Amino acid sequence: MSNKHTYNSKTTVDTYRAANDLLGPEKTIIRLFDDRWQDWRLLDIGIGTGRTTRYFAPLVKEYVGFDYAEAMVEACKEAFPNLGEHVAIQLGDARSMPEFETGYFDFIFFSFNGLDSISHEDRVRALKEMKRVGRKGGFMFFSSHNLQYIPNLYKIRHNYNIRYFAYQCYRYCMLLYHNGLPKKYKNLDYAILKDGPQRFNLDNYYVKPAAMVAQLKDLGFKNIRVFPSKSIGEIDLTDLDKVDQHGWLHYLCEI
Ligand SMILES: C[S@@+](CC[C@H](N)C(=O)[O-])C[C@H]1O[C@@H](n2cnc3c(N)ncnc32)[C@H](O)[C@@H]1O
Known part of the structure; x- marks a missing residue:
């Protein structure tokens, strides 16, 4: 997957610069660990231009913001020149983090589906590294695309705004062109799709929620909790196979 090139482009950096708000599960997590940050x-x-930096850096004893795209790191440094001595923003790749000691961090965060930018094998490598640099009993939190949502991704919603309707038709054709029919993904645990962002220049990993939880358990993560990314609440682990209305899910687990 060659997403790094796209993340380094000016258009992509500018897109992420425009996003400043926290998502619901990110706000939930801030409240959940209120007295510990x-x-x-x-x-x-995967800090990008620092959407999460502005909220999380002021909360903690030490904050390291990390991204493999040079342009993102530069944009983030430029946006936050004065967050304090406890903040470092640096270049690096989640798949291999020799710069960090084993067990150093209390909380590891990979937001906005950044983990979905790499292949399955690299994802497993990254998750292992995230576990290694996390303290035993600490937490890991990330979001990921939901494979069960794919039929909804292809849906053309009726709309009286002709431009929006035309855009949806274009998007449907592009999804078909790049990825084929949605039924192709029905019986898979995970798949890589070109799903639209950055003019179909990004490949994104989609995973069945139950397969994601199994992947985390296999790697030794515990007490896994799942939150819908764009609405409130928490999803019961016994209901994961039915979750097809949420495009992304947030996963919280203990290291
Ligand atoms: C979808 S963007 C999200 C940016 C930011 N977290 C936000 O919420 O706006 C994903 C980010 O993850 C970074 N990324 C992807 N794979 C990475 C990896 N293996 N190591 C470090 N950063 C990575 C990309 O460069 C990009 O900035």
Whole structure:
């Protein structure tokens, strides 16, 4: 997957610059660990232009923001020149993080489906590295695309705005052209799709929620919790096979 090139482009950097709000599960997590942040070291992987930096860096004892795209790191440094001595923003790749000691961080964060930018094998490598640099008993939190949502991704919604309707038709054709019919993905645990962002220049990993949880358990993560990314609440692990209305899910687990 060659997403790094796209993340380094000016258009992509400008798109991420425009996004500043936290998502629902990110706000939930801030409340959940309310009294602990001040004692924690946080590794924020895939910071982009710093959407999460502005909220999380002021909360913690030490904050390291980390991204493999040079242009993103530069944009983030430029946006946050004065967050304090406890903040570092640096270049690096989640798949191999020799710069960090084993067990150093209390909380590892990979937001906005950044983990979906790499292949399945690399994802497993990254998750292992995230576990290694996390303290035992610490937490990992990330979001990922939901494979069960794919039929909804292809849906053309009726709309009286002709431009929006035309855009949806264009998007449908592009999805078909790049990825084929949605039924192709029905019986898979995971798949890589070109799903639209950055003019169909990004490949994104989609995973069945139950397969994601199994992947995490296999790697030794515990107490896994799942949150819908764009609405409130938490999803019961016994209901994961039915979750097809949420495009992304947030996963919280103990290291
Ligand atoms: C979808 S963007 C999200 C940016 C930011 N977290 C936000 O919420 O706006 C994903 C980010 O992850 C970074 N990324 C992808 N794979 C990475 C990897 N293996 N190591 C470090 N960063 C990575 C990309 O460069 C990009 O900035």
